Amino acid sequence: MAAPTIGVDVGGTKLLTVVLDDGGAVVATTRHPTPRGVQPLLDGIAAAITEIATSSGLDADVRVGVGVAGLVDRRGVLRHGPNQPGIRELDVRSGLAERLGERIVVDNDANCALRVELELGAAQGASDVVLATLGTGIGGAVAVGGRIVRGANGMAGEPGHTMVDPNGPPCVCGLRGCWERYASGAGLARMARDAAEVGNLDLVVERVGGDPAAIRGEDVVEVARQGDGQAQAVLDGFAWWTAVGVANLAAVLDPEVVLLGGGLIDAADVWLDEARRQLPNVLVAAGHRTLPRLEAAHHGSGAAALGAAFLARDPT
Numbered sequence: 001m002a003a004p005t006i007g008v009d010v011g012g013t014k015l016l017t018v019v020l021d022d023g024g025a026v027v028a029t030t031r032h033p034t035p036r037g038v039q040p041l042l043d044g045i046a047a048a049i050t051e052i053a054t055s056s057g058l059d060a061d062v063r064v065g066v067g068v069a070g071l072v073d074r075r076g077v078l079r080h081g082p083n084q085p086g087i088r089e090l091d092v093r094s095g096l097a098e099r100l101g102e103r104i105v106v107d108n109d110a111n112c113a114l115r116v117e118l119e120l121g122a123a124q125g126a127s128d129v130v131l132a133t134l135g136t137g138i139g140g141a142v143a144v145g146g147r148i149v150r151g152a153n154g155m156a157g158e159p160g161h162t163m164v165d166p167n168g169p170p171c172v173c174g175l176r177g178c179w180e181r182y183a184s185g186a187g188l189a190r191m192a193r194d195a196a197e198v199g200n201l202d203l204v205v206e207r208v209g210g211d212p213a214a215i216r217g218e219d220v221v222e223v224a225r226q227g228d229g230q231a232q233a234v235l236d237g238f239a240w241w242t243a244v245g246v247a248n249l250a251a252v253l254d255p256e257v258v259l260l261g262g263g264l265i266d267a268a269d270v271w272l273d274e275a276r277r278q279l280p281n282v283l284v285a286a287g288h289r290t291l292p293r294l295e296a297a298h299h300g301s302g303a304a305a306l307g308a309a310f311l312a313r314d315p316t
């Protein structure tokens with residue numbers, strides 16, 4: 001039996017905090033809006049940890065794992081967080097240790113989420129796994145030999161910002177044509193708006209009141225589910241871009257499974273089979289290798305907080 005731990009997921013909009021009991025079950029959960037600004041953010045995370053520890057009757061020295069969206073180095077410094085406006089080079093681990101003591105470990109949120117899939121999710125028993133969470137952007141994590149790959153500095157596993165078109169649209173990270181400009185919710189919405197601007201997607205435009213600029217990914221998904229061919233064509237394009245990114249990962253890592261999570265996986269019925277069908281068309285030597293399986297991640301939006309609690313148990 002392990003001691004209870006706390007896990008925190010610091011997202012762009014919300015702080016999700018959980019308590020993992022000594023048997024490995026989640027026994028408490030809280031949600032708070034993510035505070036804006038450096039000191040309010042650190043104060044807010046520390047307050048959420050103290051609150052849930054107190055209400056759960058935990059000892060003052062309970063270990064805490066924190067998952068943060070963005071590039072987090074091995075010392076627990078958030079070096080670059082595209083989803084946390086104005087925050088760069090923030091030493092999250094030290095800032096929390098000053099407030100709560102030396103019982104904090106910090107990692108990237110997707111690394112935490114992959115930890116859960118390896119422990120008790122869709123990657124159980126697999127050793128070489130890639131996770132890509134297709135949400136507003138793309139988060140990612142890589143496991144080789146059953147261990148999370150952190151790289152020389154802790155920054156490995158960011159497939160969303162691999163460049164797939166140097167002349168492509170600007171990315172929130174400052175580069176152009178990153179994979180997440182295509183195979184994410186924002187990417188799907190952008191491709192749909194582009195299609196609408198040239199006169200396609202009549203039913204989707206109608207659904208949003210006539211203004212193509214108002215189209216969101218969900219609108220395309222809903223209209224495609226009603227059998228509209230134009231909306232489905234946009235989703236087929238989304239599926240192709242997803243396959244391209246997966247193929248790039250497979251060319252480097254040869255994983256046995258690529259787990260796809262994030263909000264877009266809730267719409268897997270209108271694109272995942274097409275992505276599977278396209279993968280051999282964009283992966284080198286597809287006829288002479290075992291292709292990675294494309295599977296939905298089992299754990300949804302709670303995975304990073306739960307994985308952070310696992311991280312606190314075993315911070316290796």
Ligand SMILES: [Zn+2]
Nearest residue numbers: 161171173178
């Ligand atoms: Zn980028």
